[in-house]
Amino acid sequence: MKHLYISFLVVFFVFFIQIVGGQAFISKPSLGFTQACASPLFNTFDITFSFTPETNSNPTNQFIIELSDSSGSFANPNILFTSTAGSVVESPATLNFSLPTSTSGEAYKIRVKSTGSGVTSQNSSTFAAYYKVHDSPFTINNSNENGSYCSGGSYLLTIDNPSDGMSDSPLQYPSLTFEWRKKTSPTTSVFVANGSSYSVSEPGTYFVKTDYGTCTSDSSSNHVTISEAGSGNTTSSINSSLGNPFCSTEGATTLSAISGDSYIWLKDGKEISGATSQTYVTEESGEFSVIINLGSCTASASILLESNGFTSSIDVADTETINEGGAVIASITTDATAPEFEWFFNEVVISGATTNSYEATQVGRYKAIVKQTIGCISTNEFEFIVKEPFPDVADIPNLISPNGDGINDTWVIPQNYVNGANTEVLIINAQGKTVFKTNNYQNNWPENQLDFQHINPVYYYIITTPDNKTKKGSITVVK
Template sequence: MKNSAIINLSVFVFLCLFQTAEAQIVISTPSIGFTQACASPSFNTYNVSFTFSPEASLGATNQFILELSDDAGSFSNATTIYTSNQGSITTSPVNLTFSLPTSIAGESYKLRIKSTDPVASSTGSISFAAYYKIQDEPFTINNLISTGAYCSGGSYLLTIDNPGSDSNNSPLQYPSLTFNWFKETSQTTSVFVASGSTLTVNEPGTYFAQTNYGTCTSNSYSNRVTISESTTGGTSSINSSLGNPYCLSQGATTLSTINANSYQWYKDGEAISGATNQMYQTNEAGEYSVDIDLGDCNTSASINLENTGFTSSIDVLDINTIEENETLIATVTTSAVNPEFIWYLNDVAISGASNNSYEATQAGNYKVVISQTSGCSASNEFLFIVSTPFPSVANIPNLISPNGDGVNDTWVIPQEYVSGTNTEVIIISAQGDVVLKTNDYQNNWPINQLDFKAINPVYYYIITTENNQKRKGSITVVK
């Protein structure tokens, strides 16, 4: 009897261990279907896939859970972004569709999969950049005034305009956003200066702000403001809210100038009583000027205001991106009397394009000129760019063949180094000549036909990211 009891106990323990072993699964590392996640209110759908085995070990109440790490790749305080229904997933492989949190912002997120019955967990996925672009359109700084000045030894404060309105969707409305400030080094390049919602400037130059969406391309950027160091007797500028000229039928326009301690406005050389603020509203044409007290020095500004024009607006951004087979419809709204519209593509008038809207079907530089043919004889224009997305490549190529066949004609590098990432790209010839240097690479080198003085010439590249990471190598050019 004693031996029988021992045998029965041994069998029971063996069965328990066997069942425990059977109730285990192995979950593979998640495979993500993207290289970076640039979500927005209009797009926030992503895919992830994984496998598990054995299928027979899943419990009837099992749920698969998709977790998101923090922006450093740690799951110590993971966020659950997807949970399957109990028992709904029973076979492998598995494909899941999910959305990202609206607060996401960083360069090194990871995903992992967990199960509840039995309890198991995968390792983390490869790292990826992820941002939710809650505001992705131009905004204004410095009250849209294009200049500023400070006295020698002083400084000038640039701020993002707030609150938001129909004419200015201020990113300050969204507390999760952060901002980077840049200083222009040429018409197409710039350098990072500082982060924050304001910038104290004590060095002359042209500055602008951009919402920080990391390696994701951003259309959330400000107007440019040129700051100068002033001495007594220097000059600045005046902005007219309705443009110059403006149409009197639109009402009064607001004149504004740079930030300062105090002001005195003049019309046609005569001081305007009580006009001592940064802004002055008027519905009269004339020569306006303002004396500006900066504290340790004084400056002035002037504008010859005309009220014979009109106002217009266009409903597209300065820079627009369309996918293959997509189009972009641009529409002009104007107060012009009997307006005439002429649309241009790459400075060539588009035949038959004479309405207030145009459907762009190809990439290029567009312009529309609006002319008022009755009443105020005036015209104004809008410029905008239509581009196609940069192709997605994984590696930096070391061979191109610019022979015009449409295949490998230009040096196409990964999206993390192209326009919008503030990455410096330098290309140097074998003779040591710099043939390209830009912080806004468009995946378009060589822009012009190369002179093949040597068979398969070799060029060298240096890629420097915003955080000073460098990539170096060579490019062989073949016919």
């Protein structure tokens, strides 16, 4: 009887454990993803799991999602999510979580715990997980596409980290690691090294990417082709920061050469004084070249730098004359892309004047502006003056009265001595000092008010024609 009672207790205890075990169970989490590749723009993932019992009897129960370390160990798990007490009561359940910014590895696992029953699920399947804190292209080698090293030497490639604050360099994120690769075909490459720099001792094309394992990313650099120079010279290339052609209205472009010991820059074959750095800043077009000392050998590079601005011309002189009722038609020729035209008269915009030509019928100052509206946005300006014809006087006057009454205010001489006649007009004062001299007289002396009070000053003129014939005389100034 005693043995029968003991047997009954054993059977009852086993049956009780089975019942309890059946009442508290959490299944292995099912991942809603194959890789967890998070970034500042996306960081939401989900898992699904079943549990028993399905009941509302424990209003304090919470489900906790735990993340292992990158090797799959839960020795020090990271809590990703904790549900609100009593909020998850129906099985199966799907819960969302976000990854910590330090996540980086190929062998993470997840498990689920229940605070009400103290039960923990099996571990999930292994998965790769990374938080891509940097996910954009970056540059190496100052964006130079080529480099060269002397035979037996090496060339150091580094990730750029500009101090201007405008570039999102991955070096600004200390947690990141990097993978240098060498191209083996247009679409394939092989791993060569880790680190923020790489010393190249074998010719080829190299680049570096942020190490996010099997997660794809845009955090990758430009490609740089490295060549080995012999004991003599090798050729390289020059990079223009604003491209080539460059838009001069954006400012100066920076020309960059490969890294070397010293540099000599030239423009159109002539050495540029003081240009001995790895870079040269210019706003000019032309053929630029550089000689680079690499130590035991040299390299040279050149670039035909062009501006993608435009050219224009106008078919009127700086000064035009019109008779009463006459007109001057000014026309502009330009190779600007989608040009726009604007005309001004005495610094005021002329309404409706928006074509490449304008008929000027008034005496005054004119200005035309041509604007290229597509591509390199830039402008050209032209100015010209329209005047009445000079009066055709027969004699050279010896008296003027610059009092502002509009009569005899300036010294007006015969037309064959003025306005393009290439005749020199020289005026000196009584002390022999030159006060006016020109080869294109415009009947405009005196240009400024002469200072005198009681004595009418006398000036002397010498007019010399292109064939060296001279006219001399005096000019008395009266009020």
